[in-house]
Amino acid sequence: MADERVALTKQVKEANDIVEVVGTYVALRPAGRKFKGLCPFHDDHRPSFDVDPQFQNYKCWSCGKSGDVFTFIQEHERVDFREALELLARRAGITLEKRGGSPQNSGRARMLELVKWAAEQYHQCLLDSPLAEAARRYLGERRLTGDTVRRFGLGYAPPAGEWLVQRAAQRGLPADLLEQVGLIGKRLEGNGCYDRFRDRVMFPIRDVRGQAVGFGGRILPSSPLSARAPKYYNSSDSPLFSKSAQLYGLDQARQAGAQAGYLAVVEGYTDVLMAHQLGIPQVVSTMGTALNARHVQHLRRWLAGGRVVLVFDADAGGQTAVDRALELFVSQEVDLAIATLPEGMDPCDLLVQQGPEPFRAALAGAVDALEFKLNQVLAADSAAGVEGRRRAIDAVLSVIARAPDMAGQAGAVKQELVVSRIASRLAIREEAVWARLRELRRAAATPRGDADPEPAPRGAPAAPREIELLQVLLADQALVPVAAAEVPAEEIEHPGLRRLVEGLYALHSGSEPPTLDQLRGQIDNPRLVEKALEMQEVGRAMPDRDAALRQLLAEFRKRRAEPRKQELQNQLHAASDHTEAVALLRQLQKQTVDVHPGPATVGDAGH
DSSP states (O other), X not given: OHHHHHHHHHHHHHHSOHHHHHHXXXXXXXXXXXXXXXXXXXXXXXXXXXXXXXXXXXXXXXXXXXXXXXXXXXXXXXXXXXXXXXXXXXXXXXXXXXXXXXXXXXXXXXXXXXXXXXXXXXXXXXXXXXXXXXXXXXXXHTTOOHHHHHHTTOEEEOSSTTHHHHHHHHHTOOHHHHHHTTSEEEOSSSSOEEESXXXXXXEEEEOTTSOEEEEEEEEXXXXXXXXXXXXXXXXXXXXXXXXXXXXXXXXHHHHHHHHHTEEEEESOHHHHHHHHHTTOOOEEEOSSSOOOHHHHHHHHXXXXXXXXXXXXXXXXXXXXXXXXXXXXXXXXXXXXXXXXXXXXXXXXXHHHHHXXXXXXXXXHTOEEHHHHHHHHHHHSGGGOHHHHHHHHHHHHHHXXXXXXOOOHHHHHHHHHHHHHHHHHHHTOOHHHHHHHHHHHHHHHOOOOOOOOOOXXXXXXXXXXXXXHHHHHHHHOGGGHHHHHHHXXXXXXXXXXXXXXXXXXXXXXXXXXXXXXXXXXXXXXXXXXXXXXXXXXXXXXXXXXXXXXXXXXXXXXXXXXXXXXXXXXXXHHHHOOSHHHHHHHHHHHHHHHHHHSOSOOOGGGTOO
């Protein structure tokens, strides 16, 4: 079984090129023999993330995250190694057989399968079922074509309260996981479950790889439920879906956004669908929430320095929405612009009634959030006169004062530019703007909470020679038998490193390649795997690993001999006659020779 697991891990890794896998999450560009992009594990302000196709690993030079394709999936999807293996196997079309100790009815991969299954049920219902006649008529009235319906996988949830529940029961699908991904709910009284989506047009929400992770449901206007049910209803937050981070249509829009140099953010699903249908594919929407920092950071990964255009209906671009956009503009490394549409029109209405050109013109005419706010406050009647202009300045600066500081030198530069623009537009000195901004920040400051607790004490650090030994062995499997012949695993004092050495030795003794890839399936400690990958990378950079190992073996022999040497020295000092002293001195000299024998080579080790 262990041999099968090792072979399967190797097969799955070889079938998933790290550049292709990471490239579905991060926009990568060639940089010499590597690829670079914005790190997905922290708020990266410049491309700090390297992906190396030769060694099939990645490293962020800013936050320090590193690893291979399994580690990436574990970190990004927040899953364990087994689930990462399942996800990557699924991606590569490799079937994992069910095992008694790890059934495939749990975990993220299984949840994705269930959401995909539900999306297919809803979609087929919309296309074929007499129950969906009203839904088809509604979409026709919205001028959405069959091609758009199929491309985005739209569906319909019938009004019966157990339509999906019954289909799932017929397939033997687990109700607990269906509940966890937000498809069904448990009745408060009595037994049984009910469908959470009823009499709704269903919009599958997909991640950037095109996998359905949740749903948005729009109640039919003709539904008897419409009087007491919300117009739009989203999946509840789950391990797959978070409405405060997800963006509808990003899987279809990201490539077009990279080409256009911007992504436009609208408010509704049908706005996205109509824009794509009429040839403006760089459009996404939020899940009924305002654009936030998580959305912006997510979008920036696909823009490579481009801009985000926030589209407001003329009657929706009120002060609160504009202020929120300005806070994002000054606190995030993003060119956030605002586009407005004619009064009384949302993007879908404008596109249907006037075609794509007015919408394109609105996107092209978008101005950055600071300019939009300045235009807004200076156009108001209250901005007339000295006191009016003072209030206008405060209206802008109070928003900036509430925004979190943008980190680093880039943040300082952006703040300088913002203050300079405000001073120029309002014809006052920059020093006065800075002084007022500081006052408003002091006023907006809130007392700090309790300090973070002290971190838990860490174990004793590993000895340098033990770390260096693993660096060499993980980088060059041919040296493992040399080390195994001289350094028993019990001599490695650090428990994590000892576990790695034991694993490598066991692979060698079992005639398996003693590599980290072979070892991965046996290690359930993500931090240990991450450390092993780091050590492997250091070892690969060593110019002469053979010489390094010879030196390390000598150090281990020296440590092993130290107690005996100390004992002989003590006896020598206490020797009562010359003959005994000479004998002890010879033993000491032999200890020194034994510690530094002739050079070892790979061929000396055998099996």
